[in-house]
Amino acid sequence: AQSVAQPEDQVNVAEGNPLTVKCTYSVSGNPYLFWYVQYPNRGLQFLLKYITGDNLVKGSYGFEAEFNKSQTSFHLKKPSALVSDSALYFCAVVFSGSARQLTFGSGTQLTVLP
């Protein structure tokens, strides 16, 4: 069975500092990995994905994520955090099989302090 873990419920960072939101996964075969962001009372918005190729992927709003196969991790990063980045972030995984079951982590609340 595939699963995703986000070990931190809450991450606080000062504006202008780098941020990291952690994600680890367990899936057989080749994973497709995703990050989504959710603002209050909204649906989820796609940020970036890893399918294959370069382990560092870049996405929307200056976010990037690094795929590490040996550590089965896909951490979300941003070099300089903004107050407007404060939101709920979700990691998700799909096994590259035919059914495309999309599984989410429990989410990490990111707060960027001014």
Add this chain to the structure above:
Amino acid sequence: DAGITQSPRHKVTETGTPVTLRCHQTENHRYMYWYRQDPGHGLRLIHYSYGVKDTDKGEVSDGYSVSRSKTEDFLLTLESATSSQTSVYFCAISGGGGGGSNTEAFFGQGTRLTVV
């Protein structure tokens, strides 16, 4: 929001009554998903569909059923609503294209369901 419409957006219903939520897409995407979101649990998959009349259970499928009779509509039914099914329900769609293209999911705005 990528051509996804959930209806209703809000609903209050009584325990024991059946409830149907509708997800409609205009993107002709193959994959459709129903999730529930609860504090501390993130998004949990209820059911998903990988084609017309092709559906499968997710991790929290008990008490729920789905139907997909055409590409654009995916219905979620609570057969006999209980207070534990009070939640925010999200529908998502994905093209799931070959070679990794069009794999990301797009979400509806959600349905807030309260069972009293």
